Amino acid sequence: MSLPPLPPAVAFDPKADWPEPDLSLLNPVRPPPPVLSDAHFDWIFGPWASWLRTAAAAKGAPLDYVALGLLTTASALIGNARWPLPFEGWDDPPILWGMLVGDPSAGKSPALDAVMAPLREIEHALAEAFKTARAEWESRDEIAALMAAEWKKDAKKAVAEGKLPPPKPANADAGSPPIRQRLRVSDATTEKMAELLSQTSRGLLMYRDELSGWLGGMDRYSNGGDRPFWLEAYGGRSFTVDRKSAPDPIIVDRLSVAVIGGTQPDRLNSLLVQGDDDGLLARFLVVFPDPVPISLPSNAIDTAKLRDAFNRLRSLAPGLDANGKDCPVKVGFDEAALTRFQAFRVTCREWEEHADGCFKSHLGKLSGQVARVSCVLAHLDWAANPFATAPSRIDAGVTERAAYLVGDHLRLHAFRAYGAMQDAPEIRSARRLARLIVGETLSVVNMREIQRRKLADLGKAEQIQAALGVLVEADWLRRETEPTTGRPKTFWIVNPRLGDAPRRVKSHPPPGFDTGTKGDKTASLPPLSPFVEVSKGGVSLPSIPGLPQPQQKE
Structure with missing residues (x-):
């Protein structure tokens, strides 16, 4: 049924006795998303750039979604095996939290599926290996039970005769049952998460298709214990969980959990308005691109390449501490990398002075994000080459790539998500x-x-x-x-x-927006790093060693 029209329009008279209306209400709620040039994307993601493009095209998803999914998943697989060490006293794991922001059908789930598919293959192989190991253990345990019963009978008889009981046979104890190796979880209480983490020294990936329900439901059943748990899970700190069902607490030496998932803009807005400013949301790296045009994929995803790389990351062995327990191997920064990292820290402090709210909290985390992303990029480079040696140092080139990605690309995504949605x-x-x-x-x-x-x-x-x-x-x-x-x-x-x-x-245009040409609007942010300037169509990019300077479109 068609609706009756609203009252008809009349001829407008600009000279009427009315004040000037506030036209800022007509301006876009959000600035446009930042877009990396092909040259800069290749520079940042190196051997994975082509794979990421193919995966994004095959899934009909924005490239930023797949890229952040890869970084976050890789960070979980590195986990507590390697920690970045820009300078002495730095004590953070490489794990990342990633949030994909977009409307329904923007491609968030398909993008993450491209990264999760090889992970599922690895999990399937681990599950099959666990089934075999469990069956073998159960057979040994049955024999051990018989041997233990026989030994008890002999021991009881010897004691009754005043003799020494025979030694207990080695095969009278099957030992501890095998533990199923886990790489990711999708829904678990903090107690269950602590139990799983106590069984692996590496860490885990929390994958949530919709993050807002998980974030909004924290503390619903835990009397305020969820948020402190997850704040510690980002920092790899020691954590103890007391259990009602057992006398002994669960102790996790290094609570490290990477998190990846998506959310819709309106739901993120609700979290920003209603949530506590405890820094939990600020820890997420955010991508909020525009949807991509619908098209048919031209190439299949090379799942085997990513599966092999994930297995290489899993093969990284941790070190041993003075007590013989697993501990992270610290990967230091060389002098040039440290210089670049310190310059980024100074720039972040300047950005913070011009921001407020959740975006300011987010800016305060960016220095640590650069250290983490540097570690992840260095190990992804290594994992792509089966003949390479695992990195023992992080050089300035990797740190420069991480600083640009985090500070001059993902920062603009966060501004688009946080600054415009409140x-x-x-x-x-x-x-x-x-x-x-x-x-x-x-x-x-x-x-x-x-x-x-x-x-x-x-x-x-x-x-x-x-x-x-x-x-x-x-x-x-x-x-x-x-x-x-x-x-x-x-x-x-x-x-x-x-x-x-x-x-x-x-x-x-309203205050806070610059115009490259008529109708083009670019968000006005605190100054970018010295080699970046805001210009038409988004962000003009710095020159890259060995690559031509990208030309801005006219």
């Missing part, structure tokens, strides 16, 4: 109503006809009232009443100066 609900509703008014050049609006449109954020009377209030304050509308035989009729007159609003918005 509008109050009434502001979002007002933006939607403002677009309707300008798009249809309306001269009058009323509650009933807005409700009949069934627009998102404008479905309830209180949402519409709040949006109308914002537009009145922004000098878009004036509230009028018309006497009737019953209740007075209420409607809102549209500011006639909005007649050329679309043209004026394009030629006069």
